[in-house]
Amino acid sequence: MNLDLARWQFAITTVYHFIFVPITIGTGFLVAGMQTAWYRTNNLKYLRATKFFGKLFLINFAMGVVTGIVQEFQFGMNWSSYSRFVGDIFGAPLAMEGLLAFFLESTFLGIWIFGWDRLPKKLHLASIWIAATGTLLSAYFILAANAWMQHPVGYKMNAELGRAELTDIVKVLTQNTAVAAFAHTIPAAFFTAGGFVAGVAAWLLIRKRDVEMARPALKLGLITVIIAFIAVSITGDWTSRIMTQQQPMKMAAAEALYDTTDNAPFSLLTIGTLDGSRPVYQIDLPSMLSLLSTGDTNGVVKGVANLQAEYSAKYGADNYIPNIPLAYWSFRLMIGFGGLAFLFALLTLWRMRKGGLPTSKWFGRAMLTMPFLPLLANSLGWIFTETARQPWAVFGLIKTADGVSPTVSAGSVATTMIGFTVLYGVLAVIEFGLMFRAIKVGPEAITSSPDNEVGGDSTRPLVMSY
Amino acid sequence: MTLQTLWFILIAVLWIGYFVLEGFDFGVGILLRTVAKTQAERRAVLTTLGPVWDGNEVWLLVAGGATFAAFPEWYATLFSGFYLPLFLILVALIIRGVGFEYRSKYGRESWRARWDIAIVISSALPALLWGVAFANIVRGVPLVRDSYGVIQYDGGFFNLLNPFGLLGGLVTLSLFTTHGAIFLALKTDGVIRERANALVTKLGLAAAVFAVAFLVWASSLVNKPLVWVLSAVTAVCWLAALGMNLKAREGWAFIFSSLTLALAVTTLFFALYPNVMPNLNGPDGLTITNASSTHYTLTIMTWVAVVMTPLVVIYQGWTYWVFRKRVSATQIMDAEKGVLDTVNL
Numbered sequence: 001m002n003l004d005l006a007r008w009q010f011a012i013t014t015v016y017h018f019i020f021v022p023i024t025i026g027t028g029f030l031v032a033g034m035q036t037a038w039y040r041t042n043n044l045k046y047l048r049a050t051k052f053f054g055k056l057f058l059i060n061f062a063m064g065v066v067t068g069i070v071q072e073f074q075f076g077m078n079w080s081s082y083s084r085f086v087g088d089i090f091g092a093p094l095a096m097e098g099l100l101a102f103f104l105e106s107t108f109l110g111i112w113i114f115g116w117d118r119l120p121k122k123l124h125l126a127s128i129w130i131a132a133t134g135t136l137l138s139a140y141f142i143l144a145a146n147a148w149m150q151h152p153v154g155y156k157m158n159a160e161l162g163r164a165e166l167t168d169i170v171k172v173l174t175q176n177t178a179v180a181a182f183a184h185t186i187p188a189a190f191f192t193a194g195g196f197v198a199g200v201a202a203w204l205l206i207r208k209r210d211v212e213m214a215r216p217a218l219k220l221g222l223i224t225v226i227i228a229f230i231a232v233s234i235t236g237d238w239t240s241r242i243m244t245q246q247q248p249m250k251m252a253a254a255e256a257l258y259d260t261t262d263n264a265p266f267s268l269l270t271i272g273t274l275d276g277s278r279p280v281y282q283i284d285l286p287s288m289l290s291l292l293s294t295g296d297t298n299g300v301v302k303g304v305a306n307l308q309a310e311y312s313a314k315y316g317a318d319n320y321i322p323n324i325p326l327a328y329w330s331f332r333l334m335i336g337f338g339g340l341a342f343l344f345a346l347l348t349l350w351r352m353r354k355g356g357l358p359t360s361k362w363f364g365r366a367m368l369t370m371p372f373l374p375l376l377a378n379s380l381g382w383i384f385t386e387t388a389r390q391p392w393a394v395f396g397l398i399k400t401a402d403g404v405s406p407t408v409s410a411g412s413v414a415t416t417m418i419g420f421t422v423l424y425g426v427l428a429v430i431e432f433g434l435m436f437r438a439i440k441v442g443p444e445a446i447t448s449s450p451d452n453e454v455g456g457d458s459t460r461p462l463v464m465s466y
Numbered sequence: 467m468t469l470q471t472l473w474f475i476l477i478a479v480l481w482i483g484y485f486v487l488e489g490f491d492f493g494v495g496i497l498l499r500t501v502a503k504t505q506a507e508r509r510a511v512l513t514t515l516g517p518v519w520d521g522n523e524v525w526l527l528v529a530g531g532a533t534f535a536a537f538p539e540w541y542a543t544l545f546s547g548f549y550l551p552l553f554l555i556l557v558a559l560i561i562r563g564v565g566f567e568y569r570s571k572y573g574r575e576s577w578r579a580r581w582d583i584a585i586v587i588s589s590a591l592p593a594l595l596w597g598v599a600f601a602n603i604v605r606g607v608p609l610v611r612d613s614y615g616v617i618q619y620d621g622g623f624f625n626l627l628n629p630f631g632l633l634g635g636l637v638t639l640s641l642f643t644t645h646g647a648i649f650l651a652l653k654t655d656g657v658i659r660e661r662a663n664a665l666v667t668k669l670g671l672a673a674a675v676f677a678v679a680f681l682v683w684a685s686s687l688v689n690k691p692l693v694w695v696l697s698a699v700t701a702v703c704w705l706a707a708l709g710m711n712l713k714a715r716e717g718w719a720f721i722f723s724s725l726t727l728a729l730a731v732t733t734l735f736f737a738l739y740p741n742v743m744p745n746l747n748g749p750d751g752l753t754i755t756n757a758s759s760t761h762y763t764l765t766i767m768t769w770v771a772v773v774m775t776p777l778v779v780i781y782q783g784w785t786y787w788v789f790r791k792r793v794s795a796t797q798i799m800d801a802e803k804g805v806l807d808t809v810n811l
Binding site: 058068073075078089098099104107111114115406412416441442444461464466 | 549785
């Protein structure tokens with residue numbers, strides 16, 4: 001009971017937090033790019049874009065910040081046994097993230113928001129770049145911590161204290177699982193931000209509002225989506241190869257492949273059950289799975305049933321099979337939603353060449369989905385990679401069931417779970433309301449360059465106030 | 467000095483940073499409706515926090531992360547033990563942060579009034595609960611060794627609300643509120659400055675009564691002569707802060723109230739050392755030795771902390787320099803209007 005509630009709580013708070021994270025990481029850099037364009041050209045359309053998307057970015061960032069605190073606290077609150085077991089290793093990247101990244105992003109973002117009339121233009125521009133770099137650093141440390149859960153390295157077991165102990169921090173921070181996760185997650189964040197900017201800009205364009213600004217913004221968004229999708233595909237392929245070596249069960253679950261096979265096909269979709277009996281209807285790409293996961297069409301891909309037997313022998317009798325339908329569908333839908341956004345972006349960009357613009361109804365509808373498709377792909381990717389590692393919290397070392405806090409009652413976990421869920425629900429309504437409103441309000445009419453007189457006296461009106 | 471002692475000190479430093487910085491954030495939030503009546507005044511008050519509140523809160527995140535890395539047993543026992551108070555603190559910090567960012571987006575009276583009340587409550591609640599939590603840590607809480615030999619909290623929620631814990635809560639609540647008033651007197655101009663300045667003495671004397679009672683009680687619990695000395699110095703600093711405020715020397719008042727908070731945390735950690743969570747019911751408590759990470763992990767984290775912490779202090783200090791000017795209500799244009807009220811272009 002405790003365990004289920006704690007798991008649901010982790011799932012809800014983490015998926016929710018990660019709605020805001022990729023938008024923040026990607027949009028931070030895109031806004032920094034817009035401001036750089038303004039700095040270089042003095043063209044006011046870029047300033048309008050900076051301020052407009054900056055406003056949306058900040059509405060989103062606030063939610064990312066406040067929901068992030070819960071993330072750090074709930075390891076100790078709901079997962080104290082896990083925290084004791086991994087603290088010597090897992091705590092280090094978390095503390096580094098705080099010291100190196102959180103301070104940087106929060107401080108310099110504060111400077112950026114309120115510093116328009118307080119700093120020389122160049123320094124003010126630098127502040128958004130520094131804040132954006134902070135988000136990248138933050139991503140790296142937390143992904144290294146997560147990679148250690150997928151594939152523990154650089155540690156030894158201390159039987160007396162019953163915990164894993166760090167022996168090589170360099171390995172933890174530089175293992176290929178961490179590097180690949182970073183290389184996959186960051187383009188995914190740009191993919192999300194590109195979709196977000198494109199969707200918003202298209203909304204303005206359809207209503208013929210600030211076309212001068214919205215058109216280049218749409219183009220920026222679409223190009224970001226296209227480049228990021230290509231990068232995300234390449235690193236996704238790399239990630240899945242690493243996954244096949246390090247967590248073969250996860251790959252087998254993603255494919256609902258029950259028996260070890262060479263020349264394994266890649267299943268596109270299945271109708272019927274995924275319980276290992278024969279599916280009602282299935283579309284396969286011959287040999288593709290072997291190629292994707294081993295780099296060879298004749299490569300052997302291990303099946304769920306074989307791995308279950310292997311793990312039972314190695315780790316003791318237990319159920320080592322994750323939720324297969326969830327793994328199968330989240331993996332496919334991640335790719336599917338991502339691919340759809342990529343196609344929309346390609347088609348729209350094609351129609352935009354030589355100054356044209358798609359006017360049809362499908363364009364409006366497709367662009368309306370652009371902020372959401374990449375977000376769904378992000379969430380599903382994480383749901384896949386975390387649920388298909390189960391029953392392990394740290395692969396091969398500690399099971400999720402053994403990580404939960406033994407002293408916290410089910411009633412307490414239920415209280416906090418309901419509390420956070422209700423609070424998050426209310427905040428989602430408020431946040432989406434503000435976001436839609438801010439888009440509807442549109443870019444400010446800035447017709448002359450701000451004088452940017454630094455300092456000023458204390459009676460001058462403030463450019464930015466709460 | 468062992469690395470464990472060094473990390474004990476570093477974690478104290480992080481809490482000092484947190485209480486000094488977010489301490490005045492809490493105070494400003496609590497006083498929002500008291501020192502500021504008009505929309506322009508309220509927005510001026512919130513603008514003093516605007517550029518800094520998020521960076522201030524990171525001190526808490528780093529204190530939490532550093533405890534996880536350096537003393538995992540402490541982190542695990544404390545966070546799973548003080549479960550509901552931490553939940554309440556988290557909820558309050560979420561509402562407060564969002565409140566700062568969203569409350570002035572619309573001009574609507576009801577929207578703003580609700581957020582203002584939310585900001586006041588969600589600032590007061592953590593200000594109180596941090597004191598309750600720290601008082602309990604110093605006093606000791608019921609701990610048991612479970613069948614795996616792990617030291618677990620064994621007390622529930624209401625056990626934390628004992629008289630000593632509640633007095634500790636009143637101390638932080640009143641200290642942070644006064645500290646916030648001193649900050650506002652330093653950072654604002656006009657009527658807000660006057661109101662804040664006038665509030666400091668009243669609030670500060672109430673805080674002094676609570677704090678002296680608490681420090682005497684705490685000092686008698688731990689039987690360390692130096693704790694008495696530190697307590698006395700803390701009290702003197704506080705009186706200096708109040709005196710400077712009376713003379714309208716706001717900068718000095720703020721320096722002294724910050725020093726007071728720093729010394730108060732120092733006193734608590736000194737009283738605690740070498741324990742990190744003493745056991746109320748026996749000798750089996752958590753100490754810097756049995757709660758700590760390995761020498762290797764502590765060494766790496768020491769390098770990171772020793773290089774990064776001074777840098778953070780420098781660039782965060784620079785932010786305060788950039789935004790050193792006082793904010794006054796007359797500088798807020800169209801205070802009644804929210805940026806999302808009218809459709810542009």
